[in-house]
Amino acid sequence: MNGSNNVSRQDLMRQIQMASFAVKEAQLFLDTHPAEKEAIAYFNRYNKKKKELCEEYCRRFGPISLKNYEIPGDTWEWVKGPWPWEMEE
Amino acid sequence: MWTYDKKLQYPVKIARPNPAMARLIITQFGGPDGELGASQRYLSQRYSMPYDEVKATLTDIGTEELAHMEMICAIVHQLTRNLSEKQIKDSGFDTYFVDHTIGLYPTSAAGNPWTASYIQSKGDVICDLTEDLAADATKRKKTMKVSDKHAKKLHRQV
Numbered sequence: 089m090n091g092s093n094n095v096s097r098q099d100l101m102r103q104i105q106m107a108s109f110a111v112k113e114a115q116l117f118l119d120t121h122p123a124e125k126e127a128i129a130y131f132n133r134y135n136k137k138k139k140e141l142c143e144e145y146c147r148r149f150g151p152i153s154l155k156n157y158e159i160p161g162d163t164w165e166w167v168k169g170p171w172p173w174e175m176e177e
Numbered sequence: 178m179w180t181y182d183k184k185l186q187y188p189v190k191i192a193r194p195n196p197a198m199a200r201l202i203i204t205q206f207g208g209p210d211g212e213l214g215a216s217q218r219y220l221s222q223r224y225s226m227p228y229d230e231v232k233a234t235l236t237d238i239g240t241e242e243l244a245h246m247e248m249i250c251a252i253v254h255q256l257t258r259n260l261s262e263k264q265i266k267d268s269g270f271d272t273y274f275v276d277h278t279i280g281l282y283p284t285s286a287a288g289n290p291w292t293a294s295y296i297q298s299k300g301d302v303i304c305d306l307t308e309d310l311a312a313d314a315t316k317r318k319k320t321m322k323v324s325d326k327h328a329k330k331l332h333r334q335v
Contacts (some may be wrong), residue, residue: 101184105185152183
């Protein structure tokens, strides 16, 4: 799961989805085990990974989330497709 | 409050449309054991929960069900792209199409619209968590019941 500028949009999205899944599972586990050290470390590791990947994606292909988003140019890129449910040709 | 992430939880990429399959899969959106009901069940029950761990779990699981709903809708949407009139008629999708065309409407496979009677919220921790256990079991049961090979594959991915 290494981000780099050579990674395609789709591959980068797959990496984000993998990291997000790990974060989500850790989150649900921590909800009922809030003091589990191993899970806390796991959460932190993948949440950092997810953040870095999302930042790279946002820079190259537009925002996934508007949290901490600053419009880089003079276009509101959020409206730009493909939207997640649309199959890419 | 909620915010939207512009991504699917898991990729959905269906090359060949299949309206007959869409008619079955749509029940996982708006049917009795679907994701819409699941999300509303957990997100409604959380307010009366007496324990922080359970409040957190219901909040986060309820939120995740919304992401599941989006994947199911993406599946149905992609299964019903570019249909010919013949495909619509021959597949039996015509009974859905006459009311909704290719719009996503929360319904069961048999065509019953989603209803809050699919869920329960009693303000009692044992009662509600028991309902949640039963709801979780129905999903596994249904996955086994869908006999079509392709559907099995889809369900595994969901």
